[in-house]
Structures are given as C-alpha cells and as structure tokens.
Amino acid sequence: MAVSVTLPALGESVSEGTVTRWLKAEGERVEVDEPLLEVSTDKVDTEIPAPASGILASIKVAEDETVEVGAELAVIDDGSGAPAEAPAPAAAEAPAAQPEPTPAPVAEVPAPAAPAEEAPAAPAAGAAEGTPVVLPALGESVTEGTVTRWLKEVGDSVDVDEPLLEVSTDKVDTEIPAPVAGTLLEIVVGEDETAEVGAKLAVIGVAGAAPAAGAAPAAAAAPAPAAPVEAPAPVAQPEPTPAPAAPAPAPVQAAPAAAAPAPVQAAAPVAAPAPAAPAAPVAPVAPVAPVAPVSGAEADGAYVTPLVRKLAAENGVNLATVQGTGVGGRIRKQDVIAAAEAVKAAAAAPAAAAPAAAPKAAAVEASPLRGQTVKMTRMRKVIGENMMKALHGQAQLTSVVEVDITKIMRMRNKAKDAFAAREGVKLSPMPFFVKAAVQALKAHPVVNARINDDEGTITYHDVENIGIAVDAEKGLMTPVIKGAGDLNIAGIARKTAELAGKVRTNKISPDDMSGATFTISNTGSRGALFDTVIVPPNQVGILGIGATVKRPVVITHPELGETIAIRDMTYLALSYDHRLVDGADAARYLTTVKQLLEAAEFEAEIGL
The missing domain is CATH 2.40.50.100 (RNA polymerase II/Efflux pump adaptor protein, barrel-sandwich hybrid domain)
Known part of the structure; x- marks a missing residue:
C-alpha cells in the first residue's frame, strides 16, 4: 500500500513551506519516524519524519520548491506489493x-x-x-x-x-x-x-x-x-x-x-x-566507463554523486578512505559527514596534546567556497528580508557602555562545578547578562515596547520574552525565552541550553521562535568587542554583548585609593528605535544593566 507523505502544520501562522533538502533518494529504504526531508518556513527549519517504513517510491516536490500545508511531498511503498502489481501487467x-x-x-x-x-x-x-x-x-x-x-x-x-x-x-x-x-x-x-x-x-x-x-x-x-x-x-x-x-x-x-x-x-x-x-x-x-574513476572510492566501484563530491571537498574528506553504506557500496552524504567528524576529532587530539604547536598551526586555510556562485538558501533570504525591513522601518541608533564583570567571572568560576552537577547544565556568563537585562527592562519599559504603526499607538509589554540569537549552521536564529522576568539564573541557563540545542539539531518549532519583546545577542562569543546590532521587527531594542577581555583599568580601592588593576571588561551595545527610545532612555537603561552586573548580587541564585 502506498503511504502519502504530506506537509504538516508547523505553526498557527505557517501556511506553506519550502523543501530545502531531501535526506533520502527515490528507491531508498526508510524507517518509520526516520528523518525524510528538511523543510524551511518563514519561522523555522525542521525535519519531516517518515510516517511509515518502506521504500521511497517517488518524490513529488523537488528541493527549493514551495508548497502549502497538507500538500503531498512524497509516496512511500510499505512493501505490501500493491504498487508493484500495477506495472506488472505492462x-x-x-x-x-x-x-x-x-x-x-x-x-x-x-x-x-x-x-x-x-x-x-x-x-x-x-x-x-x-x-x-x-x-x-x-x-x-x-x-x-x-x-x-x-x-x-x-x-x-x-x-x-x-x-x-x-x-x-x-x-x-x-x-x-x-x-x-x-x-x-x-x-x-x-x-x-x-x-x-x-x-x-x-x-x-x-x-x-x-x-x-x-x-x-x-x-x-x-x-x-x-x-x-x-x-x-x-x-x-x-x-x-x-x-x-x-x-x-x-x-x-x-x-x-x-x-x-x-x-x-x-x-x-x-x-x-x-x-x-x-x-x-x-x-x-x-x-x-572511464568517467567513473574520479577518486579511489569510485575506482573500487562505489560511485560518488556530484553533491557528495562537493560535500567532501568542502569538509576536506578523502573519498578514497570512506566506506560507502549506500546501494552497491555507494558513498552517501551521511558517510561523508561521519568521515568529516572523525577527521575533526582526530585533529583535535594532537592539538590538545601539543598546545605549544598551536601558533604554527594557526595558518588560515582558504575556504572551498572561494570562486563559487551558490544559490541563496531560504533561511538566508528570510534573514535578509527581516533585516532590511527593520532598517527601512525604524530610525536605529546604538549606544555603548563598558562594564567591569570581574566579580561575576570569579563568582561563576567558584560555582560552576557544583551548579553543573545540581542543575544539569553549564553555568556560562550569558545567564547573568540575561538576568540583569530583564531586571532593567522592568524599570525601563520604554525599551521593552512595540510601535503599532497602523494604529498610531505604543504597547508597553508587561512580560519579558527574551529572544536569544543563536549562531546556527544555516544562519542566525532567535528562539525566545518566554517569561524570562520570572526565571532565576538556573532557569535561564536551562532554557538557553534547551533552545540552543533545538536550533542546532533542527528540532526548533515555530512557537519557540515567536513572541519576543526584546532580544539579546552575544556577539562577543566569536571575539567581537562590540557590534551595532540591528533591532528586529516589532521590537524597539536589542542588547549586544561584546567579548570579555582582561585589561588594566583604574579602580578605586578602599585602602589604596585609585590604582591600576587587571579586570575582566566587556562592552554592552544597545541598538534602539529612535522613534520611541531617546538617547537618554538608552543611556539610563544601559547604566542600570551596568550597575546590576558590577554589583553581582547573584550568590543566592547560584548556590553560593
């Protein structure tokens, strides 16, 4: 019996989706609930599982095609033989x-x-x-x-x-x-x-x-x-x-x-x-026949498709060393990905064993994308459209302050082991920034608001739903911590880890991506001192967290007076919609966040 694979409802406001990648090819065996294809919407990228076990008889919607919810994507032959009898008379x-x-x-x-x-x-x-x-x-x-x-x-x-x-x-x-x-x-x-x-x-x-x-x-x-x-x-x-x-x-x-x-x-x-x-x-x-021996793997009879060959080139995988698991020993995408991960793991071991050699190994390698023209993914198109919409629809400005987070870093180092054992997640500096930002929003609601252009009104939110920017393989995604103002450091840490894991494993849902009233972006996680981040649509503010670096700073010591000390310093950059938020409003908000972080009164929340 043929089983139809249809596009499921992926959210209340999602009416269509684009097939970005088929994880199985026609004729391949699939198991029930095994990922079959990837679909992208204007809110989220997700995998569609197989509804039944069998052979993928036909693919109805090709990659990069957009269909409505409920449309047939493919047909799976469950092995009962019904489809096979139709061609038999022929x-x-x-x-x-x-x-x-x-x-x-x-x-x-x-x-x-x-x-x-x-x-x-x-x-x-x-x-x-x-x-x-x-x-x-x-x-x-x-x-x-x-x-x-x-x-x-x-x-x-x-x-x-x-x-x-x-x-x-x-x-x-x-x-x-x-x-x-x-x-x-x-x-x-x-x-x-x-x-x-x-x-x-x-x-x-x-x-x-x-x-x-x-x-x-x-x-x-x-x-x-x-x-x-x-x-x-x-x-x-x-x-x-x-x-x-x-x-x-x-x-x-x-x-x-x-x-x-x-x-x-x-x-x-x-x-x-x-x-x-x-x-x-x-x-x-x-x-x-002479076309086949492109690589050692193909010389052995394991044919390599152009897509697999390209994926191997991008990941530096030698196809001659890859054992194919496809039909007839063919090398599949999954084989190349597994080989790439093995190469990375093997490369990480010598690097950890010989840290002294790191400076010599720091040579920058040329990317395989150089000289190529590739198609823009749907996710990248959606990100671009949203950014242009935000820039064209708002009067954006950025204010920056410098914050001494030495107390927080010492507090974190002291509590992180016990915190991880008790809460089941790592204690990074990020939850401290989120907690301080949320507390400051309660005192400065003008930064946690929305301009209703059609109605000519302003909505000041009574809840703090914080969007957390996550750097994923397919592009920047922003899942939302709902009700962050009611969570402590441990709750924020758990929710952040949960959402980031969903993004990186393509398990994020449209509901996880909607409803943000304010956004925080940790641009310093990749080494940037600070960014002039762009305010997302329907919000009036976004807080960018810069890299934490040790610098000599003039401080006031109770006994030594003004002196120079090595401190952990970071920049906080607030981008805001100047139609609603004035420069003074932005400065007041940033000052409150700075005071909360430098006071570092979070001992009770992390078990100290």
Missing part, C-alpha cells in the same frame, strides 16, 4: 505484443548487406516490445535532466523500484527506479547525456529475457531474414548450429569487464557473430 503484455516482430525484419531487409550494422537494429526492435523507462517530472520548473550514472548494464536483471540510474538536474540529484521487474534490454540515453522530461531512457523486457541472445540471432539471421520470422521453430534451419552457440556470448554480457577476451576467441570460428557480440554492449555504458 510487463505481461509485452510478450503478448511479440508476434509483432513481423514488421521488424522489414527494417532489416533494406540493408541485408551489412550484418554488422543490423545487430544494433535488432535489439532496438526487441526493446520496443518491453516497458520503457522515462524521465519523470522532478519538479515544477525542471524540464530536463542529465544521466550521471547507470547503476545497471544491458542484460542485468532488475526488480521493481530498484534504483536503475542516477539523474542530475539544476535542483536535485536523484535515482530513477525501475518501473517493472525484468531484464534491461536497452539503454537509450547514455551517461552525461541530457534528456527532456518524458523522454525514454531505457527499455526493460520480461524477466529472464536475454538481450545478448536476442542480438546474436538477429546478427545471424541478417543474411537470411526468414530466420527471425520462424524463430518459434529454428530446428529445421541450417542456422540453428550458431543459434545454440549464441548463449555463449550471453555470459559476455553478464561480465563484460572480465570475460570479454575469452568469448571473443571462442566465437572467432563462428565468423560474423563473434564481432556482433562486442557490438551489443557498445551501448553508452562501455564508452562512458
């Missing part, structure tokens, strides 16, 4: 149409003098009796595809839905499954050739049919066209002697690489049929 009807070969010899009659050239014509006529394999529609805007790899050769047996070839388009690389079970009689479109959607790629005959045997009698019958017509009773012909010899070339088709020389010598006494046997595999498979 295969059964094929032999019924075989009495039609009567016109086939007519095509051979015009050129009886060239038996060597008639040999390819015979398989073509026979192939017409099988089931054609056509290039399916791979997306609304996809009109053609290029055959990158044939997974089967002429004469091979194929099963229903077994991957037959790989096709590359301008949007996706995918496998084309066999529509019926049988024998691959003919390959019409060779590797690296481009065909339009609907074009015939190959022909599959009845299971057990041997195209090699069909080609040999055609070659032998060329001098005597009457032979193919009387194929049902070849015993009375003088030609039957070569006819039994025809099965000898059949093994040549089954193993053309290793057994080709031997059958050629065996067929030499038979005269013309011997050259005819090598002529049959002259289908696109033989000439294109």
Whole structure:
C-alpha cells in the first residue's frame, strides 16, 4: 500500500513551506519516524519524519520548491506489493505484443548487406516490445535532466523500484527506479547525456529475457531474414548450429569487464557473430566507463554523486578512505559527514596534546567556497528580508557602555562545578547578562515596547520574552525565552541550553521562535568587542554583548585609593528605535544593566 507523505502544520501562522533538502533518494529504504526531508518556513527549519517504513517510491516536490500545508511531498511503498502489481501487467503484455516482430525484419531487409550494422537494429526492435523507462517530472520548473550514472548494464536483471540510474538536474540529484521487474534490454540515453522530461531512457523486457541472445540471432539471421520470422521453430534451419552457440556470448554480457577476451576467441570460428557480440554492449555504458574513476572510492566501484563530491571537498574528506553504506557500496552524504567528524576529532587530539604547536598551526586555510556562485538558501533570504525591513522601518541608533564583570567571572568560576552537577547544565556568563537585562527592562519599559504603526499607538509589554540569537549552521536564529522576568539564573541557563540545542539539531518549532519583546545577542562569543546590532521587527531594542577581555583599568580601592588593576571588561551595545527610545532612555537603561552586573548580587541564585 502506498503511504502519502504530506506537509504538516508547523505553526498557527505557517501556511506553506519550502523543501530545502531531501535526506533520502527515490528507491531508498526508510524507517518509520526516520528523518525524510528538511523543510524551511518563514519561522523555522525542521525535519519531516517518515510516517511509515518502506521504500521511497517517488518524490513529488523537488528541493527549493514551495508548497502549502497538507500538500503531498512524497509516496512511500510499505512493501505490501500493491504498487508493484500495477506495472506488472505492462510487463505481461509485452510478450503478448511479440508476434509483432513481423514488421521488424522489414527494417532489416533494406540493408541485408551489412550484418554488422543490423545487430544494433535488432535489439532496438526487441526493446520496443518491453516497458520503457522515462524521465519523470522532478519538479515544477525542471524540464530536463542529465544521466550521471547507470547503476545497471544491458542484460542485468532488475526488480521493481530498484534504483536503475542516477539523474542530475539544476535542483536535485536523484535515482530513477525501475518501473517493472525484468531484464534491461536497452539503454537509450547514455551517461552525461541530457534528456527532456518524458523522454525514454531505457527499455526493460520480461524477466529472464536475454538481450545478448536476442542480438546474436538477429546478427545471424541478417543474411537470411526468414530466420527471425520462424524463430518459434529454428530446428529445421541450417542456422540453428550458431543459434545454440549464441548463449555463449550471453555470459559476455553478464561480465563484460572480465570475460570479454575469452568469448571473443571462442566465437572467432563462428565468423560474423563473434564481432556482433562486442557490438551489443557498445551501448553508452562501455564508452562512458572511464568517467567513473574520479577518486579511489569510485575506482573500487562505489560511485560518488556530484553533491557528495562537493560535500567532501568542502569538509576536506578523502573519498578514497570512506566506506560507502549506500546501494552497491555507494558513498552517501551521511558517510561523508561521519568521515568529516572523525577527521575533526582526530585533529583535535594532537592539538590538545601539543598546545605549544598551536601558533604554527594557526595558518588560515582558504575556504572551498572561494570562486563559487551558490544559490541563496531560504533561511538566508528570510534573514535578509527581516533585516532590511527593520532598517527601512525604524530610525536605529546604538549606544555603548563598558562594564567591569570581574566579580561575576570569579563568582561563576567558584560555582560552576557544583551548579553543573545540581542543575544539569553549564553555568556560562550569558545567564547573568540575561538576568540583569530583564531586571532593567522592568524599570525601563520604554525599551521593552512595540510601535503599532497602523494604529498610531505604543504597547508597553508587561512580560519579558527574551529572544536569544543563536549562531546556527544555516544562519542566525532567535528562539525566545518566554517569561524570562520570572526565571532565576538556573532557569535561564536551562532554557538557553534547551533552545540552543533545538536550533542546532533542527528540532526548533515555530512557537519557540515567536513572541519576543526584546532580544539579546552575544556577539562577543566569536571575539567581537562590540557590534551595532540591528533591532528586529516589532521590537524597539536589542542588547549586544561584546567579548570579555582582561585589561588594566583604574579602580578605586578602599585602602589604596585609585590604582591600576587587571579586570575582566566587556562592552554592552544597545541598538534602539529612535522613534520611541531617546538617547537618554538608552543611556539610563544601559547604566542600570551596568550597575546590576558590577554589583553581582547573584550568590543566592547560584548556590553560593
């Protein structure tokens, strides 16, 4: 039974989604709840799991296509056999149409003098009796595809839905499954050739049919066209002697690489049929074979798709060392990602063992993206649109203060081990900044507000929902700590770790991303002293936290008076909408945050 995969509702205000990546290809096995594809909306990127176990029979929506909630994305064959029975009659009807070969010899009659050239014509006529394999529609805007790899050769047996070839388009690389079970009689479109959607790629005959045997009698019958017509009773012909010899070339088709020389010598006494046997595999498979050995892995027979090769190049993975887990030992994206993680882990061990060598290893490596033109992801487009909307719709300004957080850093170092054991999360400096920012918002609601442009009103929020900017692989995302004003340091730490983990594992939901009244961005986590951060839409303020650095600072000591000491210093940058927040408002808010951080009265909250 076919099971439909549809786009689920991903949030109250989400009506459509864009397929950003298929994690499985057509013909691959999937398990229930296994991630099947990734979908991007204007609020979140998430994975869609498989609703049932089975074979991914067809992909209805290509990558980068946008569909509405409830639309069919793919079809999974659960293995009951119902889909397989539909193509079977087509295969059964094929032999019924075989009495039609009567016109086939007519095509051979015009050129009886060239038996060597008639040999390819015979398989073509026979192939017409099988089931054609056509290039399916791979997306609304996809009109053609290029055959990158044939997974089967002429004469091979194929099963229903077994991957037959790989096709590359301008949007996706995918496998084309066999529509019926049988024998691959003919390959019409060779590797690296481009065909339009609907074009015939190959022909599959009845299971057990041997195209090699069909080609040999055609070659032998060329001098005597009457032979193919009387194929049902070849015993009375003088030609039957070569006819039994025809099965000898059949093994040549089954193993053309290793057994080709031997059958050629065996067929030499038979005269013309011997050259005819090598002529049959002259289908696109033989000439294109040299294309495969691009890497050591491919030389071993494990084909590497262009997407996998690109991913390996970006991660510095040597494909010759990767063991493929795909069909026929093919290397899949998951294999490359696992190999990349292993390389990083191996590189981290020597680095930790020999820290003295770090300065020499600090050479900057060139990125593989240099010189490339790549398509902008949907997430990057959404981020760009939101930033432009915010800049064009607000009068933005930034104010900066310097804060001494030496007490907080000492307090954190003293409590972090016991805190982690008690709360189950690490104690970073971030919860202290969030706590101070939230307390200051309660005293300065003008920074925790929203301008209602259509109504000409201002809403001062009575709740502190804090957006936390998270640097994810796909781009900056801002999950929201709801009701942060009611949480202590431990609650903020747990919620921050939970949301950041969801973002980095693609488990974040639209509800986790909505409802922020104020945003905090830790730009110093990557070493920046401070940033002029952009205020998000529908908010009037965002606080940027700079890097914490040790500097000599003039302080007032109770005994020594003014003196110079080494202190942990950081910059806080508040960007705000100047239509509502004045410079004095911003300065007052920043001063309150500074006082709370420098006082560092958080001992009770962290168990000291």
